[in-house]
Amino acid sequence: MNYRHGFHAGNFADVLKHSVLALIVRHLLQKAAPFRYIDTHAGIGLYDLHSEQAQKTGEWRDGVARVWNTRFEPEVAALLAPWQDAVNRLNPEGGLRYYPGSPELVRALARPDDRLVLCELHPQDAALLGRRYARDKRMRVVEIDGWTGLNAYVPPKERRGLVLVDPPFEEPDELLRMVSALDAAHRKWPTGTYALWYPVKDPGEIAAFTHRLANLDVPSILGAEIMIQRPEDASRLNGTGLVIVNPPWTLERDLRILLPALARVLGRDGRSTSRVFQIAGERRA
Ligand SMILES: C[S@@+](CC[C@H](N)C(=O)[O-])C[C@H]1O[C@@H](n2cnc3c(N)ncnc32)[C@H](O)[C@@H]1O
Numbered sequence: 001m002n003y004r005h006g007f008h009a010g011n012f013a014d015v016l017k018h019s020v021l022a023l024i025v026r027h028l029l030q031k032a033a034p035f036r037y038i039d040t041h042a043g044i045g046l047y048d049l050h051s052e053q054a055q056k057t058g059e060w061r062d063g064v065a066r067v068w069n070t071r072f073e074p075e076v077a078a079l080l081a082p083w084q085d086a087v088n089r090l091n092p093e094g095g096l097r098y099y100p101g102s103p104e105l106v107r108a109l110a111r112p113d114d115r116l117v118l119c120e121l122h123p124q125d126a127a128l129l130g131r132r133y134a135r136d137k138r139m140r141v142v143e144i145d146g147w148t149g150l151n152a153y154v155p156p157k158e159r160r161g162l163v164l165v166d167p168p169f170e171e172p173d174e175l176l177r178m179v180s181a182l183d184a185a186h187r188k189w190p191t192g193t194y195a196l197w198y199p200v201k202d203p204g205e206i207a208a209f210t211h212r213l214a215n216l217d218v219p220s221i222l223g224a225e226i227m228i229q230r231p232e233d234a235s236r237l238n239g240t241g242l243v244i245v246n247p248p249w250t251l252e253r254d255l256r257i258l259l260p261a262l263a264r265v266l267g268r269d270g271r272s273t274s275r276v277f278q279i280a281g282e283r284r285a
Contacts, residue, residue: 001121001122001168001170002170003168003170004053004125005043005044005047005101005168006044006047006051006053006054007053007054007056007057007059008057008059009043009047009049009054009059009060009099009101010047010049010054010059010060010063010064010065010099011057011059011060011062011063011064012059012062012063012226012228012240012266013063013197013199013237013240014063014064014099015063015064015067015262015266016224016226016240016241016242016259016262017102017166017195017197017240017242018083018100018102018105019079019080019082019083019258019262020195020224020242020244020251020255020258021083021102021105021106021162021164021195022082022083022086022105022109023079023082023083023248023251023254023255023258024162024193024195024244024247024248024251025037025082025105025106025109025110025162026082026109027248027250027251028160028161028162028193028248029109029111031160033158033160034111034113034114034115034158034160035110035114035115035158035160035161035162036114036115036116036117036156036157036158036160036161036162037106037110037114037115037116037117037161037162037163037164038116038117038119038149038150038153038154038156038161038162038163038164039102039103039106039116039117039118039119039163039164039166040119040146040147040149040150040163040164040165040166040167041119041120041121041146041164041165041166041167041168042101042102042103042118042119042120042125042129042141043101043102043103043120043125043129043166044101044120044125044128044129044132045100045101045103045104045107045118045128045129045132045133046090046098046099046100046101046104046132047098047099047100047101048097048098048099049064049096049097049098049099050097060099062266062268063266064087064096064099065096066265066266067080067084067262067265067266068087068096070265072261073261075257076257076258076261079254079257079258080258082109083105085108086100086104086105086108086109087099087100089108090104102164102166103116103118103129103133103139106162107133107136107138107139110138112138114138115138115140115156115158116138116139116140117140117142117149117153117156118133118139118140118141118142119142119144119145119146119149119150119153120141120142120143120146121143121144121145121146123143126141126142126143127143129141130143146165146167147177147181150163150165150181150185151181151184151185151188154185154188154189154192155188155189155192156189156192159191160191160192161192161193162192162193162194162195163185163192163193163194163195164195164197165178165181165182165194165195165196165197166197167197169198169199175198175205175208175209176212178196178198178209179209179212179213179216182194182196182213182216182218182245183216183217183218186216186217186218186245191246192245192246193244193245193246193247193248194243194244194245194246195242195243195244195245196242196243196244196245197240197241197242198240198241198242198243199237199239199240200225200227200231200237200238200239200240200241201231201234201235201236201237201238202231202234203227203231203238203239206225206241210223210243210277210279213243213279213280214279214280216280218245218280219280219281220245220246220247220280220281221243221244221245221278221279221280221281222243222244222247222251222252222255222276222277222278222279222281223241223242223243223244223275223276223277223278223279224241224242224244224255224259224274224275224276225239225240225241225242225259225274225275225276225277226239226240226241226259226262226263226266226272226273226274227239227263227272227273227274228263228266228267228268228269228272229267229268229269229271229272230269230271243279252276255276256276259274259275259276260274262274
């Protein structure tokens with residue numbers, strides 16, 4: 001386990017992941033009944049962009065910092081707001097220094113009766129996360145393998161909620177593992193919403209991944225992807241995407257507005273693209 005998210009926090013992939021995550025949570029908040037959030041690979045929750053790790057790569061400068069410095073049209077700004085408000089609240093002085101990881105973002109949006117389960121296998125990260133949220137009764141931090149946690153914690157008693165699957169992709173078969181983990185979890189909890197993050201290096205690999213997903217017995221799957229450059233070098237992180245199972249019904253429409261704007265701002269070579277695509281089910285927006 002060499003991966004440390006501190007080197008990558010706030011990069012373009014986090015921007016997509018977290019802005020979409022916040023939109024899904026905003027939808028969950030529209031009903032009074034509490035929801036459960038399960039983060040299978042939680043990280044440390046909060047990142048200092050001035051830390052040695054973040055400064056070393058500077059990835060956040062081409063991610064959250066670009067968004068921070070952009071004035072979007074009102075329609076796009078409204079869709080970014082649930083995520084950006086959480087970033088702003090961590091930076092009351094006005095500059096951009098602290099960045100919320102997925103646990104902190106969902107915590108910022110959650111209500112007193114909502115519950116969050118955070119799985120993190122790295123002992124130091126799990127300990128840090130545990131200390132960070134020790135006083136918040138809504139948060140449960142578990143030092144456990146996220147794939148085991150996913151199987152153990154679904155279905156939650158609330159019967160409504162969201163699972164984020166955000167592994168470090170250190171293992172070559174992580175995409176295959178995602179497909180089988182989703183298959184098993186969906187059988188146990190077919191009505192839950194699942195968001196699966198993926199990196200795009202070689203687009204052919206992603207086509208095979210989405211094809212496998214389409215062949216599962218999972219009826220409603222949406223894909224959302226941005227490419228920040230043409231994938232000419234398959235050893236580089238050329239793009240990023242999210243697979244969303246049981247998306248809120250307004251999400252597809254929202255992403256068709258949000259993603260082109262993000263791709264424009266996050267693009268590297270003037271040839272960035274985005275797509276919102278049905279992996280399974282019918283187009284709703
Ligand atoms: C991409 S980061 C998570 C970022 C976080 N979800 C966010 O959006 O802020 C992946 C995390 O998974 C942890 N990890 C690696 N292997 C794991 C496993 N098998 N189970 C749970 N966590 C794992 C790493 O230590 C790392 O903190």
